[in-house]
């Protein structure tokens with residue numbers, strides 16, 4: 001019987017995984033989650049296109065199952081996500097005439113959505129990714145030109161946090177993004193958070209998605225990006241960790257090369273050592289899937305094999321698992 005990750009890191013941070021509801025119907029998958037993880041994140045079913053596919057028509061069938069799984073097993077749950085440019089229905093951004101919605105209409109829809117979803121799961125979802133992937137360093141103000149931005153400018157981010165705080169004052173409110181270890185991106189995110197804090201916007205934490213690979217970024221870049229946000233007094237969550245085995249989109253392996261298995265194990269170990277060193281701010285480390293059979297990286301950015309997680313497709317612990325628990 002192998003050690004449980006949540007026990008190994010009990011004095012450090014919560015250990016989480018993303019999951020899809022299909023995993024709840026397979027006993028070995030479900031048991032693995034219950035054994036190792038004290039935090040879970042539904043991979044898709046809390047996104048806008050799942051919970052409110054049509055205006056005012058909420059569908060909580062799948063999200064209720066996901067939340068109940070966490071409640072039944074005493075796990076913390078991260079809510080992902082309220083305001084994003086992907087997996088969000090188009091109606092959100094257009095009026096009845098097919099024109100871009102006014103700011104007022106957009107905010108009214110945003111408020112209704114945030115209010116309805118957050119209140120339903122009040123006390124059951126301890127942290128929410130209120131906004132996701134809002135940074136774009138190719139823009140001079142660092143903000144992605146999403147439809148949210150096109151309609152409302154930077155203010156939509158403030159509104160999202162304000163509505164979220166009103167809906168559930170006890171939930172921890174996060175801003176979540178990828179490539180946050182890149183210095184330009186981390187600086188743009190830092191600047192945005194400073195502007196938000198100066199306006200009194202209720203923001204509790206920064207989520208580093210941490211979709212990385214065996215080839216980049218460096219461990220120093222990751223550590224620096226974590227340290228950087230301590231100055232803002234925010235909590236840090238590692239929200240979507242995985243380590244792709246590829247360097248670029250055109251590579252494709254039939255099997256996981258043995259030397260790369262070891263390289264991945266070493267990187268996972270170094271990463272968890274960094275997280276432990278900064279456990280004063282890193283309070284949750286979540287992998288984006290528990291096993292290689294359940295990784296989004298088998299369809300993104302292209303369809304191919306990938307082995308980015310801690311357990312293999314047969315739910316057996318990989319060298320990466322043994323490395324992070326210090327049993328090489």
Ligand code: XIL
Nearest residue numbers: 043044080132178209240288295296
């Ligand atoms: C991914 C899911 O894992 C996939 O199942 C879905 O098809 C696309 O979205 N950043 C995020 C997550 O914030 O919501 C994404 O999840 C992965 C990248």
